[in-house]
Amino acid sequence: MLGYGTMPGIIFLFLLFFIPESPRFLIQKGKDEKAFLILKRINGEEVAKKEAQEIKASIEVEQSSSVKELVKPGLRMEMGVGIFLALFNQVIGMNAVTYYGPDIFRSVGFENNTEFLATSIIGSVQVVFTILAIFLIDRLGRKKLMAIGSSLMAVFMLLIGSVFFFEPANAGVLLIILIAGFTASFCVSMGPIPWIMIPEIFPNHLRAKAVGIATIFLWGANWAIGQFTPVLINNNMGGAFTFWMFAVINVICFIFVMTIVPETKNKTLEEIGQLWKTKEQLKKEKKAQEEIA
CATH class of the missing domain: 1.10.286.90 (MFS transporter, transmembrane helix TM10b)
Incomplete structure (x- = not known):
C-alpha cells in the first residue's frame, strides 16, 4: 500500500x-x-x-522589508487572520477523519477490510467536492463559502458524535453518510479556501514571509491532530466527546469567519490591502492625496 x-x-x-x-x-x-x-x-x-x-x-x-512589519497596526490583524485560517484548516476535524478513518469505521462494526472501502468512499467525495469548489469560489465568494461550510460541518460533527454516543443499530451506514456530508462541506470551504486566501491577503513584499509563518502554524496544528486524536477517541467518552469537540471548534470557526475575515472576491491586491489599514492610516493617505490634488 x-x-x-x-x-x-x-x-x-x-x-x-x-x-x-x-x-x-x-x-x-x-x-x-x-x-x-x-x-x-x-x-x-x-x-x-x-x-x-x-x-x-x-x-x-x-x-x-522585515518580518517585524507583520506586527505593525493593520498588518498585525492581517497576520492574525492568516494564522487562524491556517489553524482552522487543520483543527476542524477533517484530518482526524483522513488519518484515522479505518479506525473510526472499525469502531462501529466494520471489519474484513470494509473499513478501508468506507474510507475510500470518503476519499472519492473529497475529490468530487474539491473540483466543485473550483467553480464556486469566485461565484459565491470566499467568506460566504467558509461560513456555509463551517456551519454545516458543525452540524455534521454534532450528529457524528451522537452516533457514537447513542450507538444506533444502523450506526455504520449513518456514519458513512454523515462523514461524507462533513467531508463535502469541508472540501468546498475550509479545505481549499485558506490556501487561496492566505497568500492573497498579504502585500507582495511580505507575502513569502507571512505565508511561511502561517504555514508553520498550519503544520503544527496538523501534527497536534495526528498525535492527540487517537488519545481522544480512546478516552472514556470516545468518539462522542471527540466529535462534539470538533463541532464546537467549527462553531468558533463560523463566528471567526463572520466577524473578522473579509471578503476578497473580485478585489485587487491593492483593494485587499486597504481592508487592513487603520482609520489613522486611511486619514493620512486621504490627506496626502488631497495635498497632491
Whole structure:
C-alpha cells in the first residue's frame, strides 16, 4: 500500500523537467532575459514587459522589508487572520477523519477490510467536492463559502458524535453518510479556501514571509491532530466527546469567519490591502492625496 505512493512522486519528478523556473527567482539572480522569455510565453510580449518591471520593483521593496512589519497596526490583524485560517484548516476535524478513518469505521462494526472501502468512499467525495469548489469560489465568494461550510460541518460533527454516543443499530451506514456530508462541506470551504486566501491577503513584499509563518502554524496544528486524536477517541467518552469537540471548534470557526475575515472576491491586491489599514492610516493617505490634488 505504501509502495503505491512512489508513483505520483516519480510522475512529479518527470514533469519537473518541463516546468520553467520562476521569473521572480530569475530576476533576483540577474537573469532578466530568461525571465522575460518565460513571461512572454505565458502572456505575450506587452504584458511580459509590464510584469517584468513590476517584479523588479516588488523585489526592491521586498529586499528592504522585515518580518517585524507583520506586527505593525493593520498588518498585525492581517497576520492574525492568516494564522487562524491556517489553524482552522487543520483543527476542524477533517484530518482526524483522513488519518484515522479505518479506525473510526472499525469502531462501529466494520471489519474484513470494509473499513478501508468506507474510507475510500470518503476519499472519492473529497475529490468530487474539491473540483466543485473550483467553480464556486469566485461565484459565491470566499467568506460566504467558509461560513456555509463551517456551519454545516458543525452540524455534521454534532450528529457524528451522537452516533457514537447513542450507538444506533444502523450506526455504520449513518456514519458513512454523515462523514461524507462533513467531508463535502469541508472540501468546498475550509479545505481549499485558506490556501487561496492566505497568500492573497498579504502585500507582495511580505507575502513569502507571512505565508511561511502561517504555514508553520498550519503544520503544527496538523501534527497536534495526528498525535492527540487517537488519545481522544480512546478516552472514556470516545468518539462522542471527540466529535462534539470538533463541532464546537467549527462553531468558533463560523463566528471567526463572520466577524473578522473579509471578503476578497473580485478585489485587487491593492483593494485587499486597504481592508487592513487603520482609520489613522486611511486619514493620512486621504490627506496626502488631497495635498497632491
